Amino acid sequence: MxxxxxxxxxxxxxxxxxxxxxxxxxxxxxxxxxxxxxxxxxxxxxxLTTAEKSELAQLRKENAELRRANEILKAASVFFAKELDQPRTRPTR
CATH class of the missing domain: 1.10.10 (Arc Repressor Mutant, subunit A)
Structure with missing residues (x-):
């Protein structure tokens, strides 16, 4: 049509x-x-051509996914850094 x-x-x-x-x-x-x-x-x-629009949408989607993954990795690195900074104690017998 x-x-x-x-x-x-x-x-x-x-x-x-x-x-x-x-x-x-x-x-x-x-x-x-x-x-x-x-x-x-x-x-x-x-x-923009149809192909360019499609590519742009795909790249924006991928960019959003990478930003989310980056935020998760940042939060995990902060968490593990705090764990490593805590003083370690020996268990008593």
């Missing part, structure tokens, strides 16, 4: 609003689809 709608806008030369109304799609949704298709074809270098 998305590809058909974008193709219709490109080939017909009709305004996005007219094509959207004819296909029963929200005008702004179709406008975004057309913009993204232009970006993916290299016609809009100012925007």
């Amino acid at each position: 998305r590809e058909r709608a974008v193709r219709e806008v490109k080939t017909s030369g009709r305004p996005v609003s007219h094509v959207a109304r004819d296909l029963g799609i929200h005008e702004e949704a179709l406008r975004q689809w057309v913009r993204q298709a232009e970006t993916d074809r290299g016609e809009r270098p100012d925007l």
Whole structure:
């Protein structure tokens, strides 16, 4: 549906609003689809391609996971440092 709608806008030369109304799609949704298709074809270098958006989302997710792991490691190192700093006593017999 998305590809058909974008193709219709490109080939017909009709305004996005007219094509959207004819296909029963929200005008702004179709406008975004057309913009993204232009970006993916290299016609809009100012925007991120679908592949770049996907990579960025994956990197953000990975970054968040690494930050959580880093916080856990920091907390564990503080815990173990405190354990090592405590004086050791010999058990009495």
